Every structure is written in C-alpha cells, then in structure tokens.
Amino acid sequence: MSFGPFLLLALLEGTVMAAVLALTAVGLSLVFGVMRVVNVAHGEFFMVGAVLAWFVTTYLPFPPALSWLVALIIAPLIVAAIAALADTLILKRLTYDPEATIVATIGILYMLQQAVLTLYGPDARPVPAPFEWRIQTPWFGYSGYKLFVVAASGAILTAVWLFMTRSRAGLVMRATQVDRDIARAFGINVDRVYAGTFALGAGLAAVAAVLIVPIQQAHYLMGHDPLLLSFVVVIIGGLGSIRGTLVAALVIGLSDGVISMFFSPTLAKILATLLVAMVLVFRPQGLFGAKA
Amino acid sequence: MKVWALHLAVVAALFALQFVLPPYHATNLARIMVLAVFAMGYNIAFGYTGLLSLGHAVFFAAGMFGMGLPVWHLDWTALPALITGLAAGGLVAGAVGLLALRTAGVSFMIVTLMFAQAGYLLLLYFGAVTGGDEGFVVETSSRSVFGWNLSEDGPRYVAALTLFAAALLSCLWLVRSPFGRVMVAMRENEDRSRMLGYNPFRVKLIALVMSGLYAGAAGAVYGLLFGYVGATFATIQYSILPMLYVLLGGAGTVLGPLLGAAVVFYLIDITSAFTDAYFFVVGASLVALVLFAPKGILGTIRERVAAWLP
Numbered sequence: 001m002s003f004g005p006f007l008l009l010a011l012l013e014g015t016v017m018a019a020v021l022a023l024t025a026v027g028l029s030l031v032f033g034v035m036r037v038v039n040v041a042h043g044e045f046f047m048v049g050a051v052l053a054w055f056v057t058t059y060l061p062f063p064p065a066l067s068w069l070v071a072l073i074i075a076p077l078i079v080a081a082i083a084a085l086a087d088t089l090i091l092k093r094l095t096y097d098p099e100a101t102i103v104a105t106i107g108i109l110y111m112l113q114q115a116v117l118t119l120y121g122p123d124a125r126p127v128p129a130p131f132e133w134r135i136q137t138p139w140f141g142y143s144g145y146k147l148f149v150v151a152a153s154g155a156i157l158t159a160v161w162l163f164m165t166r167s168r169a170g171l172v173m174r175a176t177q178v179d180r181d182i183a184r185a186f187g188i189n190v191d192r193v194y195a196g197t198f199a200l201g202a203g204l205a206a207v208a209a210v211l212i213v214p215i216q217q218a219h220y221l222m223g224h225d226p227l228l229l230s231f232v233v234v235i236i237g238g239l240g241s242i243r244g245t246l247v248a249a250l251v252i253g254l255s256d257g258v259i260s261m262f263f264s265p266t267l268a269k270i271l272a273t274l275l276v277a278m279v280l281v282f283r284p285q286g287l288f289g290a291k292a
Numbered sequence: 293m294k295v296w297a298l299h300l301a302v303v304a305a306l307f308a309l310q311f312v313l314p315p316y317h318a319t320n321l322a323r324i325m326v327l328a329v330f331a332m333g334y335n336i337a338f339g340y341t342g343l344l345s346l347g348h349a350v351f352f353a354a355g356m357f358g359m360g361l362p363v364w365h366l367d368w369t370a371l372p373a374l375i376t377g378l379a380a381g382g383l384v385a386g387a388v389g390l391l392a393l394r395t396a397g398v399s400f401m402i403v404t405l406m407f408a409q410a411g412y413l414l415l416l417y418f419g420a421v422t423g424g425d426e427g428f429v430v431e432t433s434s435r436s437v438f439g440w441n442l443s444e445d446g447p448r449y450v451a452a453l454t455l456f457a458a459a460l461l462s463c464l465w466l467v468r469s470p471f472g473r474v475m476v477a478m479r480e481n482e483d484r485s486r487m488l489g490y491n492p493f494r495v496k497l498i499a500l501v502m503s504g505l506y507a508g509a510a511g512a513v514y515g516l517l518f519g520y521v522g523a524t525f526a527t528i529q530y531s532i533l534p535m536l537y538v539l540l541g542g543a544g545t546v547l548g549p550l551l552g553a554a555v556v557f558y559l560i561d562i563t564s565a566f567t568d569a570y571f572f573v574v575g576a577s578l579v580a581l582v583l584f585a586p587k588g589i590l591g592t593i594r595e596r597v598a599a600w601l602p
Contacts, residue, residue, distance in 0.1 A: 038398055038401070038402070090579055090583065093583055094582060094583065098397060098398050099344050099397070099398075099401075100582045100586065102344075102346075102398070102401060103535070103539065103578055103581075103582045104578065104579050104582050104583070106532055106575075106578055107574075107575040107576065107577075107578030107579035107582070108575065108579065109575065110571045110572065110574050110575025110578070111571075111572055111575035111576060111579070112575075113571060113575075114569045114570075114571035114572035114575065115572065117569070117571075118569050118572075228409060231402060231405075231406075235402065264417070266413050266416055266417045267417060269409075269413050270410050270413045270414060270417060273406040273407075273409045273410040273413070274406070274407075274410050276402070276403075276406045277391065277392070277403045277406040277407055277410070278391075280395055280399045280402060280403045280406075281391045281392065281394050281395055281403060282394075284395060284399055
C-alpha cells in the first residue's frame with residue numbers, strides 16, 4: 001500500500017478514535033466544569049459500560065443488533081446510577097474538596113476495577129458488532145460499523161450540546177457552574193445538580209464504551225487509556241470548556257492515529273502526556289480556553 | 293529529648309525484631325521498611341510541604357533503574373550503583389519540579405501524573421535498554437556491599453534497617469530544623485510565607501528534590517535487596533501506594549509512613565489469604581480514610597493525646 005491510502009487509513013482510524021474520545025472527554029469536562037471535581041475514576045465508568053455491554057449482549061436472547069441497542073441504553077443508565085450513588089455517598093460528604101475528591105475517586109477506581117475483575121474475570125471478551133458491513137475503497141476494505149460510530153458520536157454530542165444550551169436543566173447546570181452559592185440562593189437544589197452532572201458524565205463515558213466495544217473487546221483494565229487521553233483532551237482544550245474539548249479531541253485523535261500508525265502507539269502516548277504537562281505548566285487555561 | 297528517644301527506640305525495636313521474627317515476616321518487614329522510606333519521601337512533599345503529587349512512582353523507578361542499569365550494562369558493583377540511584381531520584385525530582393512547581397493544586401497533581409506516565413512509557417519505549425515490560429534480574433553476584441551478600445535474609449534485613457534508620461533520623465532532623473518549619477509554613481499559608489520573605493518556589497523545589505532523594509534511595513535499595521528491576525514500579529499504582537501509606541499513618545508525622553506501610557502491607561497480606569480482591573481493600577481504605585479519618589492514625593493520636601509528636 002502506498003503512502004496516500006496509508007495516510008487515509010490512519011486518518012480514518014484517528015477519526016473513529018477522536019469521536020469516541022470526544023464523548024468520553026466531554027463527560028469528564030462536564031464534571032470538572034460544573035463540579036470542579038477531577039474524576040480519576042472516569043476511565044472505570046467507561047470500562048464498566050463496556051463490560052455491561054458484554055453481559056447484556058451475551059445473556060439477552062435477541063439478535064445481535066437488538067441486544068446491542070438494549071446495551072446502548074441499559075449500560076449507561078446503570079453506570080449513571082453507580083455514579084450518582086458514589087456522588088451522594090462519598091463526594092458530597094467531602095464537600096467537593098479538590099484534593100480529597102481526587103483521593104476518593106482513586107479509591108472508587110480501585111473498587112470498580114476489582115469488582116469487575118472478580119465478577120467478570122481477567123479475560124478480554126469480544127462483543128459482536130450490531131451489523132457487519134464493509135466499505136470497499138480501491139486500496140483497502142473498511143468497517144462500516146466504525147463509520148457508524150463516528151456518526152453516532154456526532155449525534156450524541158449534538159444532543160448534549162442542545163441539552164446544555166437549550167434545555168432548562170442545562171441552564172441550571174450552567175448557572176451552578178458559574179456560581180453555586182448564587183444558584184442555591186435562587187432555589188436550585190445544588191446537590192441534585194451535582195449528582196445529575198456526575199451521573200451524566202459517567203453515562204457519556206459508558207455510551208462511548210458501548211459504541212467502541214465491538215471494535216475493542218471488553219477488558220477490566222481497558223479504562224486506563226481513555227482516562228489518560230480524556231485528561232489530555234480536557235486539559236489541552238481548556239478545563240471545563242466543552243468547545244475546546246471537542247477541538248482537542250479531534251486534534252489528539254487524528255494525531256494519535258497518524259503517529260500510532262507510522263511510528264508507535266507508545267510514542268504517541270508519550271508525546272501526548274508531555275504535551276499536557278507542558279500546556280498545564282505554560283498555558284494553564286488550555287490552548288483553546290479563554291484567559292482565566 | 294522525648295522525641296529522639298521515641299524514634300531511637302523504634303529503630304532499636306526494629307533491630308531486635310529480626311532475632312524474634314520468623315524468616316517470612318522478617319522479609320516482609322525488610323520490604324515494609326524500604327517502602328516506608330519511599331513513603332517518608334512522599335510525606336516530605338505531601339505531608340509537610342503540602343505538595344500532593346501523583347507521580348512519585350517515577351522517582352522510585354528513577355532510583356531503581358539508576359541503580360540497576362549500570363549494574364546490568366556496565367557491570368558496576370552495588371555501592372556506586374546505589375549512589376547513582378539516589379542521584380537519579382533527586383535529579384528526576386528536580387527536573388519535574390522545575391516545571392511542575394509552576395502550577396499548584398489540581399494542576400500540580402495532573403502534571404506530576406503526566407510526567408510519571410511519560411516516564412513509564414519511556415521505559416517501555418526504550419525496552420531494549422531497560423528490559424521493557426519484563427524488566428531484568430539483578431545478578432546475585434553484584435548484590436553485595438562491604439562483603440555482605442544482600443540476597444541473604446540476615447544482611448538484607450540489616451541493610452533495610454540501615455536505610456530506614458538513616459532516613460527516619462534525617463527526616464526527624466529535617467522537620468524540626470528551621471527549614472522544616474518553612475516547609476510547613478508553605479503548606480499552611482503560601483501567601484503569608486511569601487510576605488515574610490520566603491521564596492515559595494525555592495522552598496518547594498528543595499522539598500521535592502529531598503522527597504525524590506528518599507524515593508530514589510528506596511527504589512535503588514529495593515531493587516538491590518529483592519533482585520528485580522522493572523517498569524511496573526513506574527506505574528501509577530506505585531504513586532498511589534505511598535500516598536495511601538502516608539494518609540493512613542498520618543500525613544505530616546515522622547513515624548506515620550512506617551505505620552501506614554506496615555498496616556497496609558499486612559492488611560493486604562491477611563486479606564489475600566481468603567480473597568484475591570486486595571485492590572478492593574486498597575480502594576475502600578482510601579475512601580474510608582478521606583471520609584472518616586483525614587488525619588490518619590498518628591495524626592489523630594497527635595490531635596487527641598500527644599501534641600508533642602513530630
């Protein structure tokens with residue numbers, strides 16, 4: 001295969017990655033933006049979503065497409081419920097102190113990981129794609145499902161954007177983000193907003209996981225990379241800025257696809273992590289964020 | 293006086309324990325002491341100076357590889373390799389600190405986490421030199437210092453205790469010195485200390501480098517005593533463990549890291565007898581600690597009964 005098609009393939013892979021990354025990272029960004037909580041367990045919510053998708057598709061006696069659709073609805077809801085519970089039982093009692101919540105979410109990370117390891121086991125297990133369909137280009141065949149993932153992510157992200165900017169709940173969330181004391185003075189139940197935001201953020205990670213799991217397989221350690229890359233994206237895009245997060249997801253996803261394919265995935269991750277560290281040190285508002 | 297007596301008594305008790313304990317627990321205790329030195333380093337940064345780092349694994353690994361690589365590739369003997377290990381820990385901490393200390397709070401945590409992750413990935417990327425995923429074994433022949441073979445139980449215990457005693461007493465001296473007080477001032481109120489004429493960046497950098505020296509020494513000795521050097525020791529898990537030890541034992545107490553390391557070690561040891569879900573124990577204890585005992589064991593004791601505890 002010559003350079004041109006090879007680059008096209010790398011860019012396609014990068015776009016798929018960017019789409020899923022954007023979903024995961026928007027969840028993390030929402031939680032940070034509204035609650036000022038750095039959720040280290042975000043990757044585990046992603047992983048639990050993927051594992052639940054495996055359980056649903058394996059034990060439901062429906063055809064693959066239907067059981068996958070059921071998983072796409074059920075898995076995020078369960079994950080959101082777990083997150084809301086964690087928020088009410090743990091984070092709320094810490095009064096969202098930034099350092100204590102980080103330690104607590106690390107604890108949640110270990111507990112979720114171990115729970116999945118015990119109940120699901122250490123194997124990576126495949127989830128069948130809801131449909132098999134290949135697009136034939138002159139140089140290579142490409143999975144149609146991957147393109148569907150991109151489209152679905154786009155649709156869900158649009159829905160999130162509409163929810164945040166057009167709905168009353170979104171307005172309440174943004175008001176809480178700007179000033180939680182004033183919001184409380186106006187009769188907003190801030191505790192509920194926080195629990196809802198944490199659940200929404202975790203749910204988005206789970207949606208991303210269900211979308212990607214037919215390509216990737218479900219494994220109890222799979223939350224590590226999404227967490228790291230979401231951090232990268234959220235920080236480069238500017239903490240709490242959703243538009244910046246989207247742009248950064250595209251940049252990181254595409255460059256990761258290209259560097260992984262032409263050099264090595266490890267090198268791509270090294271560059272991304274160092275980039276984040278440098279951005280935080282020299283431009284803490286993010287490359288796309290407004291000056292604080 | 294009381295303070296020095298207490299700490300010397302702890303060292304003496306640890307020395308005596310080796311004649312009483314069965315070999316299995318003596319080896320455990322040697323491991324705990326080395327890990328406690330790592331945690332003491334973490335405590336200097338987090339407990340005393342208020343720098344919550346999520347990247348100390350990279351300092352530990354720097355010490356370990358700083359010791360292991362010259363032994364493996366250049367056939368160095370143990371003693372000079374220990375010194376390069378110690379220096380590597382301090383150097384990496386200094387380099388990370390120069391950049392990371394421009395940020396504070398949550399950003400500092402993420403920057404240190406990212407540097408540690410980059411360090412871990414670099415170890416994998418240059419797997420040809422570092423042994424990559426598998427790591428490498430430090431040959432028994434190069435594991436002796438002053439004629440003592442550190443792969444044997446007795447000398448290993450004494451070596452661990454020597455490192456631990458040196459670290460404990462120097463840490464005690466440090467936190468009671470004027471500079472130690474300035475470190476605490478940075479933790480309590482950085483703006484006020486700046487107004488009093490201290491340079492926060494300089495103080496925090498020195499504290500972080502000392503923290504890195506402790507972590508590096510612990511890493512180098514760990515590799516030497518247990519004969520294995522590997523990239524696993526650079527994973528995030530080894531940044532979390534010293535934090536757990538310090539939080540449990542009591543942040544900002546000199547003996548807290550030892551207590552925390554011992555409790556966590558035996559907690560995992562005992563629970564793994566009837567379940568292999570020990571990560572759950574680690575996670576649950578982290579959550580329980582921040583919820584119910586943010587000051588840790590010794591921190592609570594100091595608050596309630598013994599205010600003189602350093």
